[in-house]
Amino acid sequence: MNSLKVRQITRLARNFGTTTKNNFKVAVVGASGGIGQPLSLLLKRHELVSKLSIYDVMRTPGVFTDLSHIDTKASIEGFQCAENLPAALDEAQVVLLVGGVARQPGMKRDDLFNKNASVVEEVTTVVAAKCPKALFAIVTNPVNSCVPLAAEILKKKNVFDPKRLFGVTTLDLVRSRTFISEILKVAPSKVLMPVIGGHSGITIVPVLSQCKPPLKLDKEKTKKLVERIQHAGTEVVKAKDLDGGGSATLSMAHSAAVFTDALLKGLKGDCPPVKCSYVASDVTECAFFSTALKLGKNGVEKNLGLPKLNEDEEKLFCAAVEQLKKDIQKGVDYFKKKNKDDKKGKKC
Known part of the structure; x- marks a missing residue:
């Protein structure tokens, strides 16, 4: 199913659910993965969640449809493909990043960071643009390096608030x-x-x-x-x-x-x-x-x-x-190197 079809399904989903003063929109990024699916299920059942937005780069339509059949009050939105990530995070009060590569036997955490840093970078950039006041909780490993990386990106965008960025431990x-x-x-x-x-x-x-x-x-x-x-x-x-x-x-x-x-x-x-x-x-x-x-x-x-x-x-x-x-330095160094490389690219 292409991204357009997911957006069409999403528009239908917006007709359902209730919204009250103390209910909130929560976005799960990486919702089709091994953590994302059970997490989305648990949040679909949460009494304070009025809208659940799920996003992933693949398999979102199936996860969305499955969750949409659950008889709880939270309405649900489903998004797929990078161009739809901004819509998924728009006006979210809580963003949970659970996407990325899982650790495999024999994999060093440096290798894991090298694989997942780009995911953290992409999502944090969109958080900065679409919901800078959201409580942004990072589950993607290695948390010790991913959170400092996210902080550097938010600082560059002039929206870093240390009270709103969390590494989930x-x-x-x-x-x-x-x-x-x-x-x-x-x-x-x-x-x-x-x-x-x-x-x-x-x-x-x-x-x-x-x-x-x-x-x-x-x-x-x-x-x-x-x-x-x-x-x-x-x-x-x-x-x-x-x-x-x-x-x-x-x-x-x-x-x-x-x-x-x-x-x-x-x-x-x-x-x-x-x-x-x-x-x-x-x-x-x-x-x-x-x-x-x-x-x-x-x-x-x-x-x-x-x-x-x-x-x-x-x-x-x-x-x-x-x-x-x-x-922590690993996350900061990644940001500095990427930022430096980006500047070089602009000069060419």
Whole structure:
């Protein structure tokens, strides 16, 4: 089905759904992928979403039609092909970027960034033009480098607002709560604990000393738990490799939906929620860092800063900071090089 046909379907879809004062338009970019489809399903069911806009470079008509049959109040729009991305994001209050290449077994994060940086660049440029006031949440990996890249693009367009750009790290918390609940034999919903830093490997710092209920493990078991949390993504990649390859999709979609729920509740203005997210920050030496945030009508209402760390967590924190500096610089360097190349191209 060509892009024109998708637009025709979209116009029909606009006749359905309801709009109330506290309902919002949410756009999912990469909606036909392994994360995008379950995420779109979860958002189609969300009570605060009045309009769901889905976009991808392929397979959008089928995903759109399938979602449009679901009997919830959110109306749905479907868009396909790059020329229709601006229409997909127009007037969105929340934009979720989940598109790009998934990590495969043996793939280094540098390789992943090189493949996904162009996706981040394209989408961020359209966000800057069509919905600069939207809360822009990036799920596309590697988050540690993609978010700084997006920030540089928004700065160039003179629309960067550090309160409105997020790297979604919720999956690290979701996994931590799951693993800890199994150890404590309690419901995951009962587990409260900050996970700070970034969103890969040693940049993920689970602050186990602040866990509620208290988690009492010896040094060796604590080390193993931290390592499992830090490398849980690889655990999924290896397991899925047995079935043809892939990375976390269902757990990531759930986590992105959890974070979107917090953003929407913040926009609504009732009891501003607190979530950890990777944002522009002056809490550490890193220009971007994930800590607990109070979310409100303009995005980040307040950065709650670093939690209390024990001696072992201080070491994890320092290691995370050093790696994050490199990851952040990678995003900045990509922007500088691309910007320089673009200028050279104009002179030719």
